[in-house]
Amino acid sequence: MTASVELFGRREETSVLDGLVSRARSGAGGALVLWGEPGIGKTALLHHLRDQAADFLRLSHQAARTESTLPYAGLHALLRPVADRIESPAGTRFPALRDAFASSGGPANPLAVGAALLSLLCELAQQQPVLVALDDAQRLDDATALCLGIVARRVRAHPVVVAVADHSDPAARPWEGTPGMRVEGLTEASARHLVATMAPDADEATVRNTVDQAGGNPLALLEPAVTGGDSADAEHHHADRARPPVGPRLRRAFRAAIEALSPPAQLLTVLAAAEEHGDRRTLQRAGNASGVDDTAWEETVNAGLLHVMDDSVGFRHPIVRGAVYEGAGAAARRRAHRALAAVLAEEAEDRAWHLAAATYDHDEDVAALLERAAARSRLRGDAMAAARALWRAAELSPAPIDASQRLAGAARAAWDAGRAATAQRLLDDAERLAPGAHIARRSHGLRGVIEFARGTPELAHHYLTTDMNLVSDPPTALELGTTAMRAGWSAGRDDLWATALGSLLELDADDRAGLGALLACWSDDPADGVAGGGSGFDDVVVRARATALGLLPPSPLALAWGIDEPMGQALHRRTRRLRLRVEPADLAGVLAHTATLDSFAGRWTDAESAAAEGLRLAQDVGADQVAAHCRNCLGWLAAARGDERTVTEVTADVLRTSLPQGVRAVSAAAYWIRGMASLFHERPEEALEMLMRLAEPGHGAAHPTFALLAALDTAEAAVHVGRHDVAEERVHRLHAWARRTAAPWARSAAHAAEALLGGPGAESAFRTALEVPGARSQPLLHARVQLFYGEWLRRGRRRTDARVHLGGALEVFDRLGAEPLRRRARREWDLTGPPGRRGSPEAGETGGLTAQEQRIARLAAEQLTNREIAAKLRISHRTVGHHLGNVYAKLGINTRAGLSLVYADSEPG
Incomplete structure (x- = not known):
């Protein structure tokens, strides 16, 4: 049954x-x-x-x-x-x-x-x-x-x-x-299953919070899940900071046990529930002043409600604490909080909370105490405690302007704690209560920060540049200005970027010296500025190692400028600090940039881990653009590894929101990833169609930084389909950028793209591309240049030289897990073997066919046309026809259908 x-x-x-x-x-x-x-x-x-x-x-x-x-x-x-x-x-x-x-x-x-x-x-x-x-x-x-x-x-x-x-x-x-x-509590896995079944629409943060607080108690899991309690309201809980919310059924279930106690014992349980730290001395002093004697202590312990160990007092389960507190009634709770406040030091943070819990009307003195408690919470890195204190202080504030300022401060603290929905609500409440410039000052320009994280970059730029002039301290103005620059860059709008830069350079900041040179790295115009590689650029690199993270450009720009290594050092230092301070919103952004840099540096395992963690955090805190960045990092890795299914899923998720919101940087990255996947799977026409969008005026994915980073990919695809005009334009762009920045990747890519066009200088260009100092810092790029050069040498029948470069490329692709490129390099390697011994276990041999004939025969068996085969193998369609004639003669067939039957029969298993 x-x-x-x-x-x-x-x-x-x-x-x-x-x-x-x-x-x-x-x-x-x-x-x-x-x-x-x-x-x-x-x-x-x-x-x-x-x-x-x-x-x-x-x-x-x-x-x-x-x-x-x-x-x-x-x-x-x-x-x-x-x-x-x-x-x-x-x-x-x-x-x-x-x-x-x-x-x-x-x-x-x-x-x-x-x-x-x-x-x-x-x-x-x-x-x-x-x-x-x-x-x-x-x-x-x-x-x-x-x-x-x-x-x-x-x-x-x-x-x-x-x-x-x-x-x-x-x-x-x-x-x-x-x-x-x-009957014990459920395991975490079973608890999660229960919540997911009863509340399938609950987000991960709500599920985790519910499971953590319930301690495996099914009714405690079900009541918040079924009633759909607001997690933001649950965070508020004024004095009830450490007590999970308890539903009505659970509260009724505990009532009988509490009501069976004597009045002093009942008071003791309420005192213990209100004193969240379980400090026995505080409880005893408050209890003694309220008539709680040793008999009451013994009674509560014997009833199994409290357990006493050395100097600590606790309930057998957090839910018992919540049930006792909520079931006690407002009058009994206020009495308990007043008793506890009376025995605490004047400036104790807990005293402010107890007084706040005992107050049911406006009280500026208590509000001021809570505001000071919030400042202390900020200093120790507990942003959510600060948000709760300011939120409650706002409720107790008699003057609307004071309440509005405290709500704005609470909003910023909630945002820093990773509570995006709560921050948004508090900010809206502050503006409704008393709009004015004080909101920007107290929230540190939060309106623009939220819009940049979750909305349209152009609107974010407007808020951020406006609030730069309203905030009172230069560091906050600097933060808003650099975020405005990010918004302009994300929108692909040079004019917005330049406006924010101008405002930043006008700031009266202590560390403004050298700011202009560093912020010049935010430009992605190859014709803008002076040539790189000089002393000015060296100063930028040195400054990037120790500068505040907000002043550094987005990671794709850092890659473009070749300052990825010093930026990576700054990111890792920042990551350690953010983990200690528990600031998930900032940590998610840092992890996204770290994942990008690790991907290009060949640290793919680290990159995947950082992107996955960043994605989880970004989803939890509602940082949509950071989440999209992390998804793109995972998509880039999937494209390089040959996982086209993941590429399709990830980029579809990203583009669904980034295109309508005008976040061109995110959209461009997604198009680049799709183009990479097509190119690596040897579909150059499809790849070129995607990659051309990065430089197409007016397109939602047009973005100069990504057009630059993808220039070599675009040039390779263009050469394969005969669009030499496109390839030549990308070569000029790369050379111009290399002259401006001297970035090793740009110099190497420029020469490699030039070599792909052929001509008498091709070999010299290939050699120069491989010998650029620092080019190996991006192993995938360097190995691709080796592959290009090896293919060129093999087509020139210089098989021994080709094997050197193809072998080097093959080793890197194999180590990284770049499967499509590994297969391509392996095919080329096989073709460079001595006559009669070419081929590999992967290729096999059929009917005495040469390795090249086998490749052509297999592609023809897949019903590719001669021109399609020629594009894949980088030979002329006439050569394909010649080889096919030999294949038909050797195998005794004369149609592609016959080839399909031959290769179907030769498949293993």
């Missing part, structure tokens, strides 16, 4: 319950007490048991607190389905039960009633097995509990199953001697 309620992670528990049912069908009974904290899943397990025992006579009852003082109230409800067996004339065999049910009778003897109940159940079990299921046994009246305890210990010889759900260990009366099974 199948349970009607799906259970997660309860295989062991359900196996035990199923065993009870199975043995009862065979004639042997049993009893079990399921025990554990409220909400842990005991009721769900009883439901499972009932479903498995569908062919049993099922007697069930859920005890109620309102009937806990009425003798035999539980027994009466439990036996209602078989009341006729007790009240009929035949029922005279169970006089004790009739006495227990008689409203006018005196108190019945529990031992006699228990024996009568056992007899009744055994008689019923002669017709069909019986299941007795009792939920919330902690609320059961004492008389019924005693009777059921008697029965549970005596049913083994009869097909009767007694299952009880209780909060306490069955070793205590009345279940003493009855087998028990403690």
Whole structure:
């Protein structure tokens, strides 16, 4: 049979319950007490048991607190389905039960009633097995509990199953001697599965937060998931900073245990719930001042609500803390917070929070205390604590202008903590409450920062350049100005970039010396500025090693300028600091740039790890553009590795949002990646179509930086399809850029592209490209130039020289995992072998064909035309026709269909 309620992670528990049912069908009974904290899943397990025992006579009852003082109230409800067996004339065999049910009778003897109940159940079990299921046994009246305890210990010889759900260990009366099974919390995997099933639309941050706070308690997992609680509101929680939110069902479940305590003990539990650190000395001082004595401490410990260890006091589970606090009532909570505040030092951060929790009206003094607490949280790197403090301070502020300023500060702190939605909401609230320049100052220009991360770069540029003039401190203005430059660069708008640069150069900043030279690296115009490689450029490289990260250009520009190595050093230093300070938004951006630089440096494993981590963080914090950057990094690696499926998926995700928003840098990277994938898989026409968009005026993916970085790819594709005019233009662009920057990659790529055009200077250009100092710092590029040169040498029948360069390229492609290029290099390597011994295990031989004939035959078998084969193999279509004639003669066939049959038969397996 199948349970009607799906259970997660309860295989062991359900196996035990199923065993009870199975043995009862065979004639042997049993009893079990399921025990554990409220909400842990005991009721769900009883439901499972009932479903498995569908062919049993099922007697069930859920005890109620309102009937806990009425003798035999539980027994009466439990036996209602078989009341006729007790009240009929035949029922005279169970006089004790009739006495227990008689409203006018005196108190019945529990031992006699228990024996009568056992007899009744055994008689019923002669017709069909019986299941007795009792939920919330902690609320059961004492008389019924005693009777059921008697029965549970005596049913083994009869097909009767007694299952009880209780909060306490069955070793205590009345279940003493009855087998028990403690129901523990779910594992993290099962908890995630449960939340994902009940709230399939929940984002990763919400799922993680819910699972972390619930501690495996299914009801704590379900109530936030089902009710769809706002995670931003959950973060607020004023004084309730360390207590997970508790739903109404869970709160009710704990209420009985709390209400059973004496008033001093109840107060102690509320004090402990309000004092989140579990500091025993603070609790004792506050408790003593409020009338809490040693007896109250002993009572709460014996009840299992609190545990005391040395100088710390804690609840057995975080959910208990939340349930106690929320169930205490507003007046009791305020009393507890006032008592705790009274025993803390004047400037203690916790004192400010306790006073805030005890205040239900405007209070500027408390608001000011919270603002100072927020400043201290900022200093220690806890941005979210600062955001909560400022948020609460804003609520307590009597003046709207003060509240607005504090909300703006809270918004910035929330953004730095990676809470994008919360930051957006707080900023909107601040502007609605009291709009003005103070919002830009207190939020450090957050409106433009958010727009740059999540919206359109042109609008972000407007906000950022406007707020540069409103903020009061030069470092913030510098940050906004460089972000505005990034926005202009992302939009592919030189005019916006230049406007931001002009504003930056007008700043009165202490470290402005040399700023202009460094910011010149943000330009991607080959004709702009002076030639590189001189002392001025050397100063830029030195400065890049130690400069603030915000002043460095985006990583694609750093690559273009050849300052990727010093920028990488700055990034790694910044990464370590951000991890210590727990600033996920900034960390995601740094990881995205690190992944880009690592990719080009040949550290593909590191690049993939950084991009994947950056993507997770960016998605969590809502940094859409950083997420797109990380996706493009993963797409670039997939293109180089030959994983076209990932390329298609990643670039589709990126372009879906980047094109409408006008984020040309992101769109251009996606087009470049698609072009790379097509080029590496030897589809030059398709590659050229993609790559030409990078320099097409007005196209959504047109961007000068990426047109420059992709210039060699474009030139190679253009040469393959006979568009020498396009290739020549890219050669001129690369040479101009190399003259300006002296970047090793640009010098190498310029000469390699020139060599691909052929002519008498081709070999000299190839050699120059390979000998550029620093060219090996980008191993994929250097190996591709070796491949180009080896192919050129092989076509010139200089097989020995070709094998040297093809072998070097093959080794690099194999080490990196650049599979399409590795296959291409391997084919060329095979063609350079001695006559009669060419070919490889990958190529195989058929009918005495030469290696070149085999390649042509296989492509023809795939129904490629002569011109398509010529483009792939870089030979003329007439040469293809000549070789095909030889193939047909050797194999005794005369059509491409015949070739398809030959190669289909020769495939292994």
